[in-house]
Structure formats: structure tokens, C-alpha cells
Amino acid sequence: MFEMRKVTMVDQRQNLLHQLRGAYALEQNVERSLRWLNDRHAGQAALVSTGQEYLKQTLAQQQLLGKCLHRIEGDGQITQSENVNLPADILPAPPAQPGVGNVDKLFRLPSLTLEGIDTYTSCIATAESGGFFETKFTCEGILVQKFALSAWLSGDNFSMANYYRR
16 A cells, blocks of 8 residues: 655755755846846847846845745855756756857746746745745745746747847
8 A cells, every 4th residue: 555654844844945946046047047138138228127127136036045045944055066956957057158049048038937937836835834934925025026027028028020130
């Protein structure tokens, strides 16, 4: 027969820490993508202005995630060695080579944003079930910002026709 395993607070805590580290790595990738976007479209003030605002939010989100990790595990330091056990799809991207894969970069930011929505939804559920309510509220706030970023990215600013005209 199947053995039912009781989920302990330690398991929930470890699961939440893993999810938060993944979210932090994801935010680093979003940061890189937003920086690339802002550099690529430097001549378009409205686009860059909005991109800069989302970049500021992303950097603030990294700080909030660091504080959540600090609260839960005690030190809050996020090092590359902690990322070793993360799945490959959420590891920080290596620095890109100049001029390579611009179309891929264009599609990467919306993809990362949707992945972030999924990640924060999971973090919220895990934090709530483990009693980490401050972390839950933090992730809910970040999730609202991710929805706004997703809406902005799905607007006319990012159609392929507009991309190739620039």
C-alpha cells in the first residue's frame, strides 16, 4: 500500500526556501532582460521610461526576496553555490554575447514574466500553508507587479513588426 507522508514544517520551510531562491534567480534574469531592452531601445523615451520603472521594481523585488530569505533562514545571503541545486530553467542566464540572439531576447522577457507569475503563485500557496504570512504578503505584492509587467509586454510595444522596424 501507499505510505502517507506527513508534511512537516521543516519540509514546508525547505520547499519555500527553494521556491524563493528560484524566484530570486528568475528576478536576476528579468533584470538582465530589462537592461537589454532598455539599451536596445534607447532612442524611444516612452518605452525606456516604462522599462526603467519595471527595472526599478525588479531590483526592489530582489531586495524583498532577500529579506524573506533572511527572515526564514537567518542570513539572507544568496550565493551562486545555493543556485547549484536549482533546476536549469531557473538558473541565472550566463551573460549574453553582444549581437547574438536578439529575437530570443525579445521573447525571453514575456516568458520570464509568465514564469514569474507561476512561481509567485506557488510561493504564495507554500508560504500560506507553512504559516509564513509575511512572505505570503510580499509574494502577493510582487505577483500584482508581475501581472502589470505582463500586460505591458503584451501591448503593441512588443509586436514583431515593431521590433524589426527599429
